[in-house]
Amino acid sequence: AQSVTQLGSHVSVSEGALVLLRCNYSSSVPPYLFWYVQYPNQGLQLLLKYTTGATLVKGINGFEAEFKKSETSFHLTKPSAHMSDAAEYFCAVSERGYSTLTFGKGTMLLVSP
Amino acid sequence: DTAVSQTPKYLVTQMGNDKSIKCEQNLGHDTMYWYKQDSKKFLKIMFSYNNKELIINETVPNRFSPKSPDKAHLNLHINSLELGDSAVYFCASSRSTDTQYFGPGTRLTVL
Numbered sequence: 472a473q474s475v476t477q478l479g480s481h482v483s484v485s486e487g488a489l490v491l492l493r494c495n496y497s498s499s500v501p502p503y504l505f506w507y508v509q510y511p512n513q514g515l516q517l518l519l520k521y522t523t524g525a526t527l528v529k530g531i532n533g534f535e536a537e538f539k540k541s542e543t544s545f546h547l548t549k550p551s552a553h554m555s556d557a558a559e560y561f562c563a564v565s566e567r568g569y570s571t572l573t574f575g576k577g578t579m580l581l582v583s584p
Numbered sequence: 585d586t587a588v589s590q591t592p593k594y595l596v597t598q599m600g601n602d603k604s605i606k607c608e609q610n611l612g613h614d615t616m617y618w619y620k621q622d623s624k625k626f627l628k629i630m631f632s633y634n635n636k637e638l639i640i641n642e643t644v645p646n647r648f649s650p651k652s653p654d655k656a657h658l659n660l661h662i663n664s665l666e667l668g669d670s671a672v673y674f675c676a677s678s679r680s681t682d683t684q685y686f687g688p689g690t691r692l693t694v695l
Contacts, residue, residue: 514588516686559625570615571629574627
């Protein structure tokens with residue numbers, strides 16, 4: 472069975488500050504890892520994903536995440552927050568060869584001016 | 585072009601009623617899903633269909649019945665609606681086990 476833990480249901484940053492959203496996973500087989508963003512009253516949009524290869528993956532809107540197998544982590548970062556980044560962020564895991572996504576409980580990113 | 589669309593966007597109904605939510609994707613994907621997002625924003629898979637065949641059926645009451653008339657459509661029918669069914673339901677699609685693309689969601693409110 473797989474699981475995802477997102478540390479912090481809410482993260483607050485100032486505009487221009489570093490964004491760090493934490494995600495730890497549990498999987499019995501090599502995982503595929505994803506970050507999705509959900510803006511208010513909208514569906515989920517893929518930010519980035521890790522499948523194989525380079526462990527640092529870059530996504531849309533300046534976000535990136537690093538897969539660290541030894542730490543079972545896949546933290547999401549952005550060097551400089553923008554007001555438009557305020558949204559709910561979900562980390563998700565799937566097992567290779569299977570399509571089922573297991574989501575974390577989400578982290579709401581709040582950006583203040 | 586809308587990739588994954590759902591209708592209706594909002595659905596308000598009384599307990600005990602039967603309702604359906606429709607989902608269509610124009611991405612040419614072969615796998616479609618239904619997820620439920622509860623009031624605390626937690627997302628959980630309900631069903632998955634591959635080429636019109638059910639491949640995942642999580643622990644969901646049998647009042648929920650998915651139907652896939654073709655690879656581009658996956659509808660969700662709910663019988664005898666209960667208060668606890670109030671949630672946002674998301675449809676998604678993918679090419680096999682590749683990235684899933686989500687629809688805009690249907691907010692169901694049961695009164």
